[in-house]
Amino acid sequence: MDFLKEWVTNIILFILLATVIDMLLPNSSMQKYTKMVTGLLLIAIILTPIYKLISKDFESTLASIPSFQTPGEKNMKNSIDLKKKEIQASQHAYILEQMTVQLKKSAEEELMKKYGLQIAKIDISTNEQSDQAFPDNLQKVTVLLKQSDNSMQAVEAIKPVNINTDTPPPSKGSTDNTKKISTFLSQKWNVTGNKVEVSIEGGTINTNG
Numbered sequence: 001m002d003f004l005k006e007w008v009t010n011i012i013l014f015i016l017l018a019t020v021i022d023m024l025l026p027n028s029s030m031q032k033y034t035k036m037v038t039g040l041l042l043i044a045i046i047l048t049p050i051y052k053l054i055s056k057d058f059e060s061t062l063a064s065i066p067s068f069q070t071p072g073e074k075n076m077k078n079s080i081d082l083k084k085k086e087i088q089a090s091q092h093a094y095i096l097e098q099m100t101v102q103l104k105k106s107a108e109e110e111l112m113k114k115y116g117l118q119i120a121k122i123d124i125s126t127n128e129q130s131d132q133a134f135p136d137n138l139q140k141v142t143v144l145l146k147q148s149d150n151s152m153q154a155v156e157a158i159k160p161v162n163i164n165t166d167t168p169p170p171s172k173g174s175t176d177n178t179k180k181i182s183t184f185l186s187q188k189w190n191v192t193g194n195k196v197e198v199s200i201e202g203g204t205i206n207t208n209g
Contacts, residue, residue: 010045096124107188112148115181120146141191146201
């Protein structure tokens with residue numbers, strides 16, 4: 001309704017303005033050109049609602065075109081993102097697997113000589129939310145150690161073990177040795193901070209060094 005009032009007001013004002021201009025201009029050859037220009041401007045003002053209607057419909061039509069394509073584009077984008085994540089996950093798993101093998105090879109021989117222990121398992125935990133690449137996103141290296149096969153056979157050959165429930169729990173020597181091994185592995189693998197966590201099957205250690 002406001003638009004209609006504005007439209008009628010513009011037409012009336014323009015007609016009054018054109019009349020005043022026509023009265024002020026002298027009778028000459030320029031007067032017919034002035035009337036032609038004013039007539040064209042008046043037609044443009046009268047047709048203004050049609051222009052706006054056409055322009056709005058055109059914009060809405062253009063805006064509606066992407067909405068029809070959006071589901072397909074979203075499905076394609078989701079599929080691409082899913083494939084990308086799968087590829088990144090497989091690459092990440094492969095890198096961790098290779099890194100585990102390298103860590104085991106680099107420390108196992110010296111670990112056997114010093115502590116008579118073998119590496120049973122290595123788990124590497126990383127921060128998956130971080131944008132940093134490995135090894136900058138390393139959170140923890142969990143190492144499970146076990147007695148070497150030779151040591152186990154030697155222990156079994158000596159005598160059977162009698163378990164006495166009245167005996168107090170082992171001293172903190174085992175914990176100290178675990179800390180020593182953790183420090184040794186941290187230095188060997190060049191891992192900063194307390195990121196190497198060591199546990200031992202059976203909880204006891206026979207040190208050779």
